[in-house]
Amino acid sequence: MTKGTVIQAEGLTKQFGDFIAVDHISFEVKKGEIFGFLGANGAGKTTAMRMLCGLSMPTSGKATVAGFDVYKENEAIKRSIGYMSQKFSLYEDLTVKENMRFYGGIYGKSDAFIKQKTAFILEHLKLEKEANLLVKSLPLGWKQKLAFSVAVFHEPEIVFLDEPTGGVDPVTRREFWSMIYEAADQGTTVFVTTHYMDEAEYCNRVSIMVDGRIEALDTTIALKKKYEADSMDEVFLKLARGAKRGE
């Protein structure tokens, strides 16, 4: 593994019976990188992500995440990563503060750490007044930003974001991306999936999965040049239109 690499996959494969969901994918993600993981529905993104998060055992191939092996050290992986999805929600019947206390506790953080970190996040998100309100009473945009803060509460090396901005209003979507930028700026690696092609442009590099394989992987500038496209939308359409697999 080269220095500064936080995710390394080599020939990573997952098969369900005859169906090869993820077909020998190989790639590296560097520390502090914002890595966009794109692909059509059913291309195998979720399965690949589940393997990298230590939630699903690969059929074959190799992968390390935060230096831990996906086969043998999946518990260590879970402790080193954060995860947030569009569907993943905070506990609606707990207050803002209680949610942070809960996640800090799950990751075995000390009381002092939790206290200090909670104060920091509340100030940062300007949620001090809402600290003791139930999460369900918060506007959606705030919940989304809070969910991200909770996903990185234990200061993981890598955070996996599965369509984090789906359905969110355009202003909140930008605010959310500023949070991603800041996290990456501080050295957190961000692994993100999205269906918004303008968001692909905010990533340092993107990969595009088609039928279980990584068909393209590069910076957005290089990909647009290679596929003679004006936008990432066009690159995506050119690649994903060749897919044999349906949804």
Next chain:
Amino acid sequence: MSAVSISHIYKTYGKKKEVTALTDISFEVTKGELFGIIGPDGAGKTSLFRILTTLLLADKGEATVDGFDVVKDFKSIRKRVGYMPGKFSLYPDLTVEENLNFFATIFNTSIKEKLALSCALIHKPSVLFLDEPTTGVDAVSRKEFWGMLKSLKEQGITILVSTPYMDEASMCDRVALLQKGSIMAIDTPKAIVEAFAYDLWAVKAPAMLPLLRQLHQFDKIIRAYPSGVYHHVVVPKGFSEEILKEFLVASKIEGWELHKQEPNIEDCFMSLMTE
């Protein structure tokens, strides 16, 4: 006669009506029109669709679909419209196993099949209500889906479709921009863009984050935010290009590129949101 006519609809939820879903919604959809309701989660899209498909009662106001009143003539409406709900909930009248089987089938079908199903349930519906059909769907399938809607429109079917993806607005004849239960604008996508009350500039540089931070410090502009490859900079109408250039030079931004930019629906939505 309009295919859909909505007049001063209000809807709240909760014992004390503490949650406002829709406030004073009025609009008309012409026969054969492809009409888009554009708005993020929580804007009130689903409440509106459920009222029009007679599944939910409004607190106040009136609405007709194909000339039939949504309250008095709900049976007639149910016979002639197609409805594709966005988020499925469980059916209380089915057993747990039946629910599991039903949803296993639904989730395995693509949006194209779901659309076909929504049409097939009623023979040639007069109005088709599609609530967030493309949410969470990839760009390729979304394009194909809009192609299908175009051909349904050609058959004379009126279509009301909701979406949180602002770029899909351009596929509609007319759109309503919905935010927090209120309509911020309602017009053709072209007219909405033309009504943008500011000038818009696009700027990029090799280092985009420092550029954005600098722009956020610049008090002569209205706002700046990332938009794909560029940052969009909203300024008052007639704002001088020279002032922007001087700022970029003074900020020591290297390799910048600046041009006047036509706003898109998202730019319009954001401006209307913050007004």
